[in-house]
Amino acid sequence: MAVTLAEVAAHAGVSSATVSRVLNGGYPVAGGTRTRVEQAVEELGYVANGPARALAAATSDLIGVLVHDIADSFFGVLAGSLQQALGPAGRAEPRRLAVVCNTEGAPAAEIAYLTLLEGQRAGGVVLTGGAVEDPDHITALAARVSRIAATGAPVVLCGRPPLPVDDGLPVATIVFDDRGGAFRLAEHLLALGHRRIAYVAGPPGLSSSRERLAGHRDALARHDPALPETCAPLTVHAGFERAAGYDAARELLRRAVPFTAVASANDAVATGVVAALREAGLRIPEDVSVAGFDDLPFCVDTAPALTTVRVPLREAGILAANLVTGRRSPPPGGITTLPTELMVRGSTAPPPEGSRP
Structure with missing residues (x-):
C-alpha cells in the first residue's frame, strides 16, 4: 500500500500542511523541520500522486551553479565561461538565468543550496570543485541530486568524482586528470x-x-x-x-x-x-x-x-553548459575526462x- 502524506507527517512529527509545504517548495519552513520531513519522505519511500508529481516536475529556466569560492579565480573562470555558454544557441532556445551559489566548500551549504534549487524548480544544476569525501555527505548529496534529476532537470558534476545515483537519471560528470x-x-x-x-x-x-x-x-x-x-x-x-x-x-x-x-x-x-x-x-x-x-x-x-x-577550465565550463541544457549528451557511462x-x-x-x- 502506498505511503500517505499523513503517514509522512506522523513519522516526522509535523502537520500534513507542513509536509505539503516542504514538498511543494517555495514556502518558508524552518531548517530543522524541513530536514525531518525530507528524512521521513526518504525513509518511508513516499511518492506523490500523479498530478502532483507532474506539477513538481515542471522546471524553470534557472540554472544553479555551486562553487566553493567565486573570488577564487579557478571558480571565476569556470563559472564565467559556463554562464556565457548558457546564452541561447538559437532563436527558439530560451535564455537561462545562472544563479551562482557560494558554498565555501561546506558540505551543509551544498545540501542547503540544492534544497533551495529544488524548491525553485531549477532547470538544471552544476556542482563544481573538489568533493568532500565524507561517506555521510556523499550519501546525502547523492540522494539530493537524485531527487533533482528525477524531475528531469539535468545535473552536472564538474571537477569532482561521480556520485552513486541510479542509471538513467540525467546526471553527467566532468573529471579533470x-x-x-x-x-x-x-x-x-x-x-x-x-x-x-x-x-x-x-x-x-x-x-x-x-x-x-x-x-x-x-x-x-x-x-x-x-x-x-x-x-x-x-x-x-x-x-x-x-x-x-x-x-x-x-x-x-x-x-x-x-x-x-x-x-x-x-x-x-x-x-x-x-x-x-x-x-x-x-x-x-x-x-x-x-x-x-x-x-x-x-x-x-x-x-x-x-x-x-x-586545467581546461574554460572548456569545462562550456561543456558543462552544453550538458546541463541538453545540447550535448553525455558519453556512455556519463563520465567525460578532460586532460591536463x-x-x-x-x-x-x-x-x-x-x-x-
Missing part, C-alpha cells in the same frame, strides 16, 4: 635533478587534494621507491588561498628539512610560497624551484612566470650545484 597532471609536474622536477621536493597539498578529505597528491607520489615512487618516504616530512596540507601557501612555506622552513623545489596544490598557493621563500632570502628558481597547478591567468605575469599544470597539460615556465630550474645527487 588531476592525478596525471601532478604526475607530469613531479616528473618535470625530477628530470631537472630535484630529489628533495616539498609538496603543499590542498585540504585533506577533498577529492582534488587526494588525486593531486597521489599523482605526485606516484611519480616519486616510479623514479625511486624510497623517495615518497624521503619526501614525506616535506608534505604540508593547507588551504587553497595565497595566505595558506605563505604559512605552509614558513612551516617547511621551520622544519629545517632541506628542499630544493616546492610543488603547490594550486597557483594561488604557489604565489604565497614564493613570497615566504623570498622573505627568507631565497631566490626563485636559483635556490628553490616553485610550481603551481591550474594555470590561472596571472601565472604568466608573475616574476618569474609560474610553471604549472593547465604541463606548462613549463621560468619558476623551475635545476637545483643548485651543491645540492644535486
Whole structure:
C-alpha cells in the first residue's frame, strides 16, 4: 500500500500542511523541520500522486551553479565561461538565468543550496570543485541530486568524482586528470635533478587534494621507491588561498628539512610560497624551484612566470553548459575526462650545484 502524506507527517512529527509545504517548495519552513520531513519522505519511500508529481516536475529556466569560492579565480573562470555558454544557441532556445551559489566548500551549504534549487524548480544544476569525501555527505548529496534529476532537470558534476545515483537519471560528470597532471609536474622536477621536493597539498578529505597528491607520489615512487618516504616530512596540507601557501612555506622552513623545489596544490598557493621563500632570502628558481597547478591567468605575469599544470577550465565550463541544457549528451557511462597539460615556465630550474645527487 502506498505511503500517505499523513503517514509522512506522523513519522516526522509535523502537520500534513507542513509536509505539503516542504514538498511543494517555495514556502518558508524552518531548517530543522524541513530536514525531518525530507528524512521521513526518504525513509518511508513516499511518492506523490500523479498530478502532483507532474506539477513538481515542471522546471524553470534557472540554472544553479555551486562553487566553493567565486573570488577564487579557478571558480571565476569556470563559472564565467559556463554562464556565457548558457546564452541561447538559437532563436527558439530560451535564455537561462545562472544563479551562482557560494558554498565555501561546506558540505551543509551544498545540501542547503540544492534544497533551495529544488524548491525553485531549477532547470538544471552544476556542482563544481573538489568533493568532500565524507561517506555521510556523499550519501546525502547523492540522494539530493537524485531527487533533482528525477524531475528531469539535468545535473552536472564538474571537477569532482561521480556520485552513486541510479542509471538513467540525467546526471553527467566532468573529471579533470588531476592525478596525471601532478604526475607530469613531479616528473618535470625530477628530470631537472630535484630529489628533495616539498609538496603543499590542498585540504585533506577533498577529492582534488587526494588525486593531486597521489599523482605526485606516484611519480616519486616510479623514479625511486624510497623517495615518497624521503619526501614525506616535506608534505604540508593547507588551504587553497595565497595566505595558506605563505604559512605552509614558513612551516617547511621551520622544519629545517632541506628542499630544493616546492610543488603547490594550486597557483594561488604557489604565489604565497614564493613570497615566504623570498622573505627568507631565497631566490626563485636559483635556490628553490616553485610550481603551481591550474594555470590561472596571472601565472604568466608573475616574476618569474609560474610553471604549472593547465586545467581546461574554460572548456569545462562550456561543456558543462552544453550538458546541463541538453545540447550535448553525455558519453556512455556519463563520465567525460578532460586532460591536463604541463606548462613549463621560468619558476623551475635545476637545483643548485651543491645540492644535486
